[in-house]
Amino acid sequence: MYLYRVLALALLLLPSICLAVDLQPNDIVAPLPGKSHAMFSYLNTGSGTFYKNGSAISSKPFVSPDINTQSAIARISTSYSIMDLPGISYLQIPYGSIKPTGSLAEYSATTGFGDLTFATAVWPYADREKRRYFGIAGYLTAPTGSYNSQQVFNVSENRYKTDIQMGYQQPIIENLDGMIAVDTMWFGGNSQCAAACFSTNNTSLNQKILTTTQLGPIYKINQTYTLGASYFYVASGATTIGNTYQNNVVNTQRLLLSALAHYPFGRISLQYGRDMEIKNGFIETRRLIVRYTTEF
Template sequence: MIQLAYQDSDRGDMYVRGRKMPGEPKVTLSQTQLRLGATFDLGGMPAFSYLQQPVGSLHPGGTLSSLPGASGFGDTTMLLAVWPYANHASQTYFAVGGYLTLPTGDYQAGRVLNMGSNRVSTALQVGLQTAVLRNLHWMGAVDGMRSGTNKEFGPLRREQDQEVLYTAQTGLRYDINATFALAATYFYTWGGETRVAGVAQNDRTQLERYQLTAIANSPVGKLSLQYGGDFRTENGLLEDRRWVVRLTRFF
């Protein structure tokens, strides 16, 4: 499998502990992702693995326009997923996936914006998908991500640690016919408070966002167009919009 994706997103209003801060900050991310994957059998279970490498740029604007931007490679992510239960007759599938993200991305301690995170991250995800009606499918998933220490955070190069970051998601997909499908997904992310030099930053994540997807199967592969953004965030920049175009081809 090979997948090529392009993502463009804008972040705007800054929130601190649920309060909107003054000013008009803006950060635009433009990113291309290459994903190489393969399906196989693992212990009698269907399995899938991939390696993903992003490259892109971050451009600050508005009240953040004085900050330097960033460009280059992002961190490399690898996935191994297995399906302990896969019932094609009822279209019910239960999957478990493990992620490993390596700090291969461009990073400079003195910059506020970076393409890389300068730390190793691991995540575990469980997901369930089943048919509600003949053409309507429901999915749900929960994951937890644990990150290692960034030993060069900020201009003083202090150590930054982060608590486990959790995400739950649920969504529906409607198959219009064998060629076209539509989907809608809701995400809730929480946790992930950081510590810098052992001092809690009171920046716990509490984020709600959505994603709408249109899917088309074509002779060259599966094409998907996604649009989404944040409903609300407790801390950080609110993502106003996100566009993603993906082309996936299986061999």
């Protein structure tokens, strides 16, 4: 029973580790008003060894866990001005799959639409000449995706999420900029957590706030190519099942490398990263993201 409870904690932490709002290089740069863009993304992640309070667990069912996720994500955005301040809003919806293999192969894979996200950002400070920007963004995710309480894995979390993010970017030297962003995420409750909480009946799942800090350099090679690297520190986010606190604080460090290319037909970006250190949950061994953005 103890191992199944540990597995429940692991499964609940699996989405939490990926909940931070990752920024691409120059996402903190204020957009020009009156522009509309469509962005299409492909996300592929793999997660392996499970950690509990900083120690790797190798007993069954954690002998050789392997969780693979794939998502196709569509986003539509439009930029504007609010009282002369730059602003942008977007709608985003994913369609993806989660496939457990290895020692978790007994659990069913799942495929379907994920949860819809709406975001708006404004820039109280934007100096294009000096390349200094400070932006504030708000995000709302609604439980609109595919969810079945009798399945351990789901592409939807069946709960509302809100996030407030602040970011700042400025030059360091010549074509090298530095960025830092901090966000805090709040979670609504999931009152239909059964299989993922290893309960025969629906029970409640609640999660404490999750905070993320990301920072790193952005190097503009020329007008076409840009490189970036980001370090992430994700903290807090412990869960409660029913009235029982699970003692599964998220404490994760990860690295993400980015390469962007701006062409006349649109922007292509490649990102690759992985967890560097993790306290609780399945460690993410790879994160591959390919994006294409075009103006319309």
